[in-house]
Amino acid sequence: MSTLEVRHLVKDFRVRDGLRRGTLRAVDDVSFTLAAGRTVAVVGESGSGKSTVARMIAQLETPTAGEILLDGEPIGRRGRALARYRNQVQMVFQDPFASLNPYHPVSYHLERPLRIHGVARGKEVTPAVHRLLRSVELDPPEVFAAKRPHEMSGGQRQRIAIARALAPGARFLVADEPVSMLDVSIRLGVLSLLARLQREENLGVLYITHDLATARHFSDEIVVMLRGDVVEQGPSDQVILDPQHDYTKTLLAAAPDPSRHGRLRDEVRAELAAQAS
Numbered sequence: 559m560s561t562l563e564v565r566h567l568v569k570d571f572r573v574r575d576g577l578r579r580g581t582l583r584a585v586d587d588v589s590f591t592l593a594a595g596r597t598v599a600v601v602g603e604s605g606s607g608k609s610t611v612a613r614m615i616a617q618l619e620t621p622t623a624g625e626i627l628l629d630g631e632p633i634g635r636r637g638r639a640l641a642r643y644r645n646q647v648q649m650v651f652q653d654p655f656a657s658l659n660p661y662h663p664v665s666y667h668l669e670r671p672l673r674i675h676g677v678a679r680g681k682e683v684t685p686a687v688h689r690l691l692r693s694v695e696l697d698p699p700e701v702f703a704a705k706r707p708h709e710m711s712g713g714q715r716q717r718i719a720i721a722r723a724l725a726p727g728a729r730f731l732v733a734d735e736p737v738s739m740l741d742v743s744i745r746l747g748v749l750s751l752l753a754r755l756q757r758e759e760n761l762g763v764l765y766i767t768h769d770l771a772t773a774r775h776f777s778d779e780i781v782v783m784l785r786g787d788v789v790e791q792g793p794s795d796q797v798i799l800d801p802q803h804d805y806t807k808t809l810l811a812a813a814p815d816p817s818r819h820g821r822l823r824d825e826v827r828a829e830l831a832a833q834a835s
């Protein structure tokens with residue numbers, strides 16, 4: 559089975575405090591394994607190091623220490639192993655508008671990664687773009703392919719960002735607060751799309767969020783971070799129903815009332831059942 563694993567990841571940033579220079583340990587010894595077809599949620603308050611973990615996995619930051627392994631192999635710094643890693647591990651950011659160039663239509667945003675990563679050429683490109691659009695439930699694809707980012711809703715733009723991440727043949731998606739900038743009414747639709755892709759395409763999803771309720775319902779495992787440290791990690795139900803660390807208990811107490819979780823779970827189940835039938 560395919561896995562993406564981080565072992566003892568550490569990230570120090572150099573910071574200036576007046577005239578003094580120092581280092582800030584943003585991530586301190588984080589380890590977890592994400593398997594194909596599974597979702598791991600990373601939760602924690604602002605500044606706990608969640609995005610820094612995501613950015614190291616996406617190769618946007620170099621770890622100070624620790625390792626990242628794809629299928630048990632360290633990813634290395636160059637060569638075919640790194641190229642393979644870059645195709646297979648893709649990122650979805652919080653703000654879909656910032657990550658899409660407003661001057662280009664959707665077709666451009668999807669054709670580019672298909673060509674660059676050698677997934678489709680010539681006459682294959684347009685059908686491949688249409689397949690991607692259908693896979694993120696933007697139908698009819700011809701209509702969406704011609705749109706520019708500002709002609710779409712936030713949820714539709716985030717679906718394009720997900721399609722673009724899938725284009726190189728991604729097997730793992732790192733989604734850093736993928737719905738927190740979206741209107742509450744459309745969040746569930748985008749999360750359900752990620753859940754469907756995870757199930758049907760056997761994608762591994764790293765879901766970074768402040769929101770324990772969605773973390774529970776959309777992930778198999780939860781990693782709780784506080785000031786760079788992992789304070790608790792385990793199967794989602796176990797972390798939520800039997801939290802061991804005081805910080806997890808505080809997060810849970812601050813989460814919306816549990817009856818809402820029940821309703822969310824029912825809605826999600828109904829939606830997934832409708833998709834499966």
Ligand SMILES: Nc1ncnc2c1ncn2[C@@H]1O[C@H](COP(=O)(O)OP(=O)(O)OP(=O)(O)O)[C@@H](O)[C@H]1O
Nearest residue numbers: 571572573582584603604605606607608609610611
């Ligand atoms: N490039 C950088 N240079 C210096 N410090 C940084 C840098 N990037 C992040 N940090 C610091 O590292 C810590 C962790 O930041 P990070 O963005 O990973 O947190 P987060 O959990 O994603 O927070 P949020 O929930 O607000 O997105 C913070 O104290 C932040 O200020």
Ligand SMILES: [Mg+2]
Nearest residue numbers: 608609610734
């Ligand atoms: Mg962040």
